[in-house]
Amino acid sequence: MGAWWDWPAWKLLGLVVLAVGLARRWPTGPVVLSAGIVTAGLAGLPLVGGEARAGILDTLGKAFVENRVITLYLLTLPAIGLAERLGLHAVMARLMGRLTRVSLAQVLVGFQAARVAMGALGLRLQGHVAFGRPIVAPMAAAALPQPSPARAAEAKAAVAAAENYGNFFGQNLFPASAGCLLVAGVMKGAGYPVDVVKLSLCALPIVLVSLGLAAIQFARLERQLRRAGDQSTEPPAGDAGHG
Amino acid sequence: MADGASLIARAIAHPATLETAFALIGALLWGYAVQAACDRRRPKRWPAAAYWLLLGLLFGFGAWLPYWVAGLLVVALVGIEAAGGVRLQATPAPSGESSAPRGWRALCPVLMIPTATFAIAGLAALSGGDVGRGAVVGLAVGGVVAVGVALPSGRFSGQAALEAGRRLTEDIGPLHLLPQLLASLGLLFTAAGVGSLLADAVGGLVPRGSATGAAVAYFLGMTLFTALLGNSFAAFSVITTGVGVPLVIAPFGLDPAFVAILGLTAGSCGTLATPMAANFNLLPVGLYGLSDNYAVIRLQWRLAAALWLAHVVVFSLFVRPW
Structure with missing residues (x-):
């Protein structure tokens, strides 16, 4: 309870990854992907979700497949x-x-x-x-x-x-x-x-x-x-x- | 007649219609895969072939794969691309532009695409269906019809069509998957609760009860975040789920379409003013032979500032009239 790692704003590190990565002109795909994975990981999302909770890979795949139209x-x-x-x-x-x-x-x-x-x-x-x-x-x-x-x-x-x-x-x-x-x-x-x-x-x-x-x-x-x-x-x- | 109309509307709205288009894209991508695999002059042909194969799998069978498998495929695609597997090779362009431009024959296939898009969107509207869905289906139909028009008029082989499509796709390069990746990023951020965190942070700054104040904060967030990232699409998914929806659209019951598109173009104002959008603002410096690196941005930021203010005006006139 109240430990420093419980600070909710740690998730924002994903934004930092995104900003720094794009600023340094690192390859865009990996930067975007790792920003998402860092954020979701820090928020405690499992890699593969179950019935109750969506996982990182599920969310990624679902968003990708549902947005194929783009x-x-x-x-x-x-x-x-x-x-x-x-x-x-x-x-x-x-x-x-x-x-x-x-x-x-x-x-x-x-x-x-x-x-x-x-x-x-x-x-x-x-x-x-x-x-x-x-x-x-x-x-x-x-x-x-x-x-x-x-x-x-x-x-x-x-x-x-x-x-x-x-x-x-x-x-x-x-x-x-x-x-x-x-x-x-x-x-x-x-x-x-x-x-x-x-x-x-x-x-x-x-x-x-x-x-x-x-x-x-x-x-x-x-x-x-x-x-x-x-x-x-x-x-x-x-x-x-x-x- | 009414039956025919409802039939059209149902055909356009049927999930199988769009799935067919995705299956076609899957087949097209597998065509690219075979072509890349058979191209002996290509130094890294196997990674490229694997890339197109996996992407084709995602398009053609995405609806049937478990989501986590699809997610794994996305990670693999990004990995192959990062390793340089699909980078455009310097193989000589076959013939390139033909020597004598053949007038309207070159324009015809390209015009088929908007024609079909607007025609089918119109059909959908007339038959009482979903216009947006019609436009999307029309784009797919237009792409297919356009190839059908171009093949005979230039006496091209199917192989040439594949080659031309692959070349353009490789030209667009790593950017062609980006919009989809960014949509995924938005969803991951939402699932992780980043949106509500941002909304809380910005919410403290936004005057309570003022729709215009909230919209100004949203537009400003879009502009600044786009300038920081150099990409309005990336900013859009983050700022709209974090600020636009919870602080502007939801509490005031505003028109989501109008607010969202204004958010996107407010982001474009940021794109105009940032060196981070290198392919738009810095690439021309070399391309046009300018001596000043910031010659383009110096012109653009002034227009961007005026246009940004116009967003607030348009918002007050059309979305939130006094």
Whole structure:
């Protein structure tokens, strides 16, 4: 009774394992798993439970099997892979090139909106690698009148930001996205089952706000970069190694 | 007509429908296993084959395995992955992108996926069934139909489809099991009582009787914990079971779907502002050739801060109108 090992907060060591492990970039799977096992072990859960009490392995297996639906997208990957061999990225690039070609802010907002649309359609594509770097970043740099290396880098950083904004918030608009399915799984486990279509609708306000705020941010960035371009005596880009 | 509608609704809701999709995934993964086992150029082909075999077993037969066996399989999978058993090998990509992009032919299969998802979700809605279930079934159907469209249009073999799918799955890498692992973590934390412990700790800080105050604490917890972990999914299972449900949703009877999705996106605000989310915020630095490591985060944290405040506004407008 009251011994130091009875302190209930020892279980929180699992959280420490999680935070330290992810911070040190240890492999994610083992970190998550050991965080769970440490916590459950400190809470006195048996390895294999019986009738009365669930064990660690039971809980793990049950949660995994019941949440298989989160990884249902594995079934869509062969088709996406085949489409990539048919030239999916080139087609997307052509479409996107047609979408946006005027000012820097328009390029950025157009890219973000395109990524939101892809997310809403459930197209899981790696935006930085597939579009950001090869297509949109050169477009963004070219949209500046006299791009110095520093200003071109600012524009490219904004492309990366636009990709993240569009990807993070847009994907929730697809009811069968991993995010919506995870939310549904966790909420079901917590005793509040929710509908994934409702989830995707509830995600809409934040998507719209994120597009509006980003439009403001990108317009301000463009004005700032243009003003700096008018005043600067920096040499023009092109002779500056990276880019 | 009404009979047809109820038949559709029942077919979508029937457990066997989803089990069939899982069995298909199991078969697909076993296909990957055979392919990995037969690939003599692959240095670690047996661990990879074992990985896909066990994962396929979990998907195809998960509903019939005792839970502790399934748990053991999960531990084995994580072990194989940690030992580098499924790391992508540098085998040359076969042909890669074909030289001449074939326009809409490349887009067609990919568009089949959302088309089927929304069509079957719509059917479920019209027939009075569960829309969310319809969307999930539609995603599975879409994946299968899309392969069916892609195979003839590129004259691909089934082998090529397996190869393409395995390559993408390996590209996603260790992350592809993470959401499921995190859901398990949430359940383990709940079983261990971490949730109530966190709720007690945060509960002392939250003003009593204020739904908005509780929601602010929940959103803040999601943002900070996500920034710490670099992963909003991981934060979601912990903070929502510990704070969101017991302190926000349950006591005030608020709409669980709206509060939960706001919690998730409040977490995404944290993702935007942290170097811990390296693959989103630091990887582009190298990829785009930027000289400043924090160039992307410097832009993103400002938007994240404004967007975070928008969460409180949206909450007060839609979830808890005055």
